Amino acid sequence: MTKENKKAKKTISKPFMGKRNLEITRRKILLIAFETFFKQGFQGTSMDDLVKKTTLSKGAFYHQFSTKLELGYAVVEEVISPLILDRWIVPLDAYEDPIAGILFLMQQNIGNTPPALLRYGCPLNNLIQEMSPVDNGFKRRLTGALNLWIRGLENHLLRAKMSGLIQPHVDVTEAAHFIVMAHEGFYGIIKGLAKPKIFPILMASMQNYFDHIRKW
16 A cells, blocks of 8 residues: 555544544433433433443533533434334334334233332323423423324325324224323323233233224
């Protein structure tokens, strides 16, 4: 390799590695913040708490997020919204019968969650209850996350309707809203009562709903 090529390679690799390191640092902060907000609440968490948990210097941390609000917004947009798609929407692509997929995911993601984790509730629902009433930036982003979930379910329910799996009179938009509300209600009831074993009762009610809208 010539001196010129070595110099060019060095010039290209340094900015690339710097950008990559910044991306890794950002992701590390986001994931730690997500878990901490989930367990402690947004208002119950300080930036100093998060700096300590990341083991980053304050300079490195604040270079990524200058305020807690900025970090909170990013958690909704870059962690919670993709998580909704990964947990509740994308897996339904594998099901010819989306209803079977929805019920399976509810069992897998709620019913099979360890009680020690389930007692914290739902990350999305927690932030909606805590932050939507007090901050419009949070409210707008959390509403966007909910709508992402609802629209994803609506598309799969429409697919089920067009395939003759649910009754023609069913309004898939209303059904999608109801299903998301049921999910969030399940999390809230289990968290509020501190009784994860109540899930089968809730699941039976959901099964009854789907039996009602199915086309047999």
